[in-house]
Amino acid sequence: MAFRPTALCNLSLLLRQYPRRSYSSSTSSVSLTEVSHFDKLASSWWDPNGSSRLLHQMNPLRHDFISSCLDSQPEPPSIAKRRYLDVGCGAGIFAESAARLHSTESVLALDPSSEVIAVAREHAQQDPLLLQPGRLEYGNKSIEDLPTPKSSQDQFDILTLFEVIEHINQPAPFLCSCLPFVKPGGWLILSTIARTWMKLAYDKGCGRGGGQVGAEGTHDWKKYVNEEEMRSFLGGWMGGGVMGGVRSQGVVFVPGVGLEGGGWWGEVGELFLWG
């Protein structure tokens, strides 16, 4: 894969332009305040009526989106079983579901919060399917701690970053460090919350009433990323021949109805790329 991270990252609109205190170490994308926040949330992660309910409800849409991506490939890879790398897996909402799929060979799921990973491991013990050797493995680390794959056999068919980008201090270098883990012809799939006035009003106005993604204090509006920013950032990669294309889809929570997927809702933009 022809890939020049330094040059590409310079193009990035994702490098934050507003001043912000950063606690991240030079080797990690992870902010320590974010980690301690998620440590506190860990226990409520699998509570169906807890603050993560919306994430649970969004999960099937993630699979639909991945399926639509795979279906869009002109020549789908012949391999029957797929390997997933789920970065920022939390307590494993997506990782568990991906590991249960009939078409999955293995899932490696990473999260820097040790409390959250402990909850994830404990929860997976409730499902004999997930305990099958190699099916689902958790790591209490960030992607920078993983050895860079040496061959395509160590790479992953699908790398997912669900609701992660908005918690990262410097998304551009972080995305750059993710790419070497994706197999040629594989997919990097991410979702995030768009930085729109509507979402701001929503968080401030009714976010505490219900329908908020995550508990209070989980998200900072200033860290949200818009679809256009992501597209132009990824466009730089495409120009460099790293990627084949970008697809995106919006999702919005309609009170009383639930989650609706649609092209023009920019509230939670789901974007992906493949190289």
Next chain:
Amino acid sequence: MAVGNPSKALSPYICSSCSRSLKLRSRKFATAASPDIYDVVCVGGGPAGLSLLTALRSSKATSHLSLALVESQDLDRAQKWHLPPDQYSNRASSLTPSSQSFLSQIGAWSHIDTSRVQPYQHMRVWDGLSSTSRISFDSPAPEPAIAHMTENQNIIRALLARLDSLEPISLLDKTSITDIHLGPPPSSPAPEHASLNLSSYPHVTLSSKHTIAARLLVGADGLNSPVRTFAGIQTRGWDYDRHGVVATLKLSSESSHNPENPRGVTAYQRFLPTGPIALLALPGPYASLVWTTTPTQAARLKSLNIEDFIATVNAAFRLSVVDLDYMFTLSSGQLSELQWRESVSPNTSAEANGDIPAYVTSVQESSIASFPLRLRHASSYTTHRTALIGDAAHTIHPLAGQGLNMGLADSKSLASAVEYAITHGADTGSEMNCLDKYNIDMWMRNNRLLGAVDKLHWLYSVKSGPVVPFRGVGLRAVDALGDLGLKRWFMRQAGGL
């Protein structure tokens, strides 16, 4: 398998008695530590339970699931069920087009013995008190039938045959349930390595002393559902103080089916103040009777000799309510009573144009039975890792013939919720990620149907007062508005479309 392996591998080195004891010990350990775990354990092998398992097996997405069926009856007998063409079981149902298409979709309809199925194109419904009000439903010939009458045993046998043609499931028949409990809590402190935690899995102890665990336990186990009791789900409802009297009848030969004579393909229902009496066509000159009435009248009907029983059924479609009530005061002699009354006021026009059914001429031996009628509705169909379908979830008044159809609709809905969960990697026992879909899909729908049928029952039990002429007006209005689509809507409701 895994249990047998160590002793087998070591057999050249260990004496036979030691290896036997090793085997025994390891087997005991294996059962204590992990019971057989199934993706779906269905309790109850009636049409609802069997159609659920068949639907799961025949869908590509769910065909790999491990399924178990626990049933107290002998399923072998159900599979070999056979009656000669001049005999019909007294438990027959009217299958709506949507039930029929579900059975086709899961590949069971082709196993139905169609010589024992009677489609009907017409319905005649009328009120016992305001005799002028009458409603006719006619489905023109090119359109599909309103519904298909067939015996429940025919449906069960077809489902078993279809299941037999698919990847085998664990059929635990002639087996009852002695206990249902949750699995043991996880050992604390947590062991170093990941160990299976089945504390949320229902464990079903069987009469064979065997215990199986279920990712999803389905109660298709009827009115007094043990699964519902285990799940702690309450039911609401009441007893109607009515009994349903069923029988298989033979009608006079003029009812034989041909396009010129629609009488044989018409369902008849008359609302008497004690409850509706319905006659539903079976193939040939046969028909199924469902007569809802008071326990006293039901007991009287069952005590009559065959001639008088037949005369009372014929009278119930022909005589005025006052005359009919008088006949119930007699302990015998209904036949001569009917003959005398009909000679005084003959029903010639209704007989001629097929507004009332043909005369009943005989009753199949020992086909007369009765059962108490109830309305029950579970407050929810699901809890974590448990779902209720069919009569375990709801029991309905039989006047609309919807009981079996509702059970099949439950199965269809639950199977599609499980399919969605499987294709999206969800735990099929989770309420939020799977079962809620089924509960939301079916509970309100069934509640509306239960409520509508219940209201019809009370509406037609009123003997006098202002409501009686109005309900006649209501039926007449529905009939007259046929061209405006309202009747079409009623027929669709009856057909469950």
